[in-house]
Amino acid sequence: MCLGIPGQITEITDPSRLMAMADVSGVKREVSLAPVADRPLEALVGEWVLIHVGFAMAVIDEHEAAETLEALRGLGEAQEALEAMEEGARAFDEPAKVEAAQ
């Protein structure tokens, strides 16, 4: 949970909320660019960022991204992060049990 995972920004999805789509090892995930939005958002498209729980925390170079991914894979943490992203997507379609009971 404490380790960020590298992803590549593919497009800006909502400039007012600083949101963008990132490609994280083939998984598409919307992320917030707020922590790295000290430059025009468009300039971040194509850049690699270190993503931590849905926020781009740092811009990194491609080489660093590749090495970090490999280190995370070695630890099994890359898989964990990707699973958490997929699990997170399921949070929305889960039936709302409490509501149904009322």
Add this chain to the structure above:
Amino acid sequence: MRYVEEFRDPKAAKGVLAAIARVADEIGATRDAPVRIMEICGGHTHAIFRYGLDKLVHEGIEFIHGPGCPVCVLPMSRVDECVEIAERPGVIFTTFGDAMRVPGSRKSLMQAKADGCDIRMVYSPLDALELARRNPDREVVFFGLGFETTTPSTALTLQQAAREEIGSFSVFCNHITVPPPIKALLDDPHMQLDGFVGPGHVSMVIGIHPYDFIARDYGKPIAVAGFEPLDLLQSVLMVLEQIRDGRAEVENQYARVVPEHGNPVSLAAIADVYEERPSFEWRGLGEIDASGLRIREAYRAWDAEEKFGIGYAVGRKKVEEPEGCACGAVMTGRIKPTACPQFGRGCRPDMPLGALMVSSEGACAAYWTYGGARVVEPAE
């Protein structure tokens, strides 16, 4: 040297290991009188075990595993409070998956979910906020957990909730900070530490200066490190060289990701939303002064503790740790996980008793997963 071959750059690793051995010999570190280096971050603990670094380095170097795993230091009482919130009618309780299995005194979140509470695992606090947008008639609570790496994400999410005036969203804040427990450990007369490997991704947010006191006030070296085995070895070498040269400084081995002054946007968001609590309870370490964060007055409407009248907002119950559990002693490096009477008996990853067995970053889980010869104590 069996495992060095699986490193990305075995040749470089061997070079650093040789340099470590040289300096360790120069300063007279031996198995019986080792240099004790604490890796603060649970991610580093995981990497050390995964790559067997503790067995690869000179025998005069001992790794002491620090308290840097937020899941591991979460006290039972806080898990109980989560369950209590989740049981309130109309609540959707959202959490990182890591926290689901941490035992509480009554039940874990996993058990509460099985018992019918609407508990959902999310990847990001932004997902929790989105759930609140989509379910305006429900109270959506996010379990904010983690060190400074995670804190900006909940701060930025809360700011967004405030901007959109989403009143049905709140955060149960359990954010903690790295420097205070380090200070507590350094103040502990039973603790013998010679240097530190500093957390990489926490430092990406806070920069390296929050560790200045370690060098200045306690005369101990620290090197902030990345997560590759080579990063860790290099930072160990940096610490050893400082010891040899009689220096105590904050060095940045991970400068390619960690800016000296951290991330300004994240720091501003944290300062805007959170303030220090007078004290906060850590599993195994007890209450530590100024070690936790709470939501400021201006954002009280989004503070789950206030909203539900729970936790530090009201009187807290002290919850005893389970019988025979040595999490505190392991967390402070006083004993190794295998010395806990429950290790592998009452406590295993599939039925954890203590939180150190739950997370892959916990020392006990690391010992268990990468068990066998590598974790057997050095033979006499």
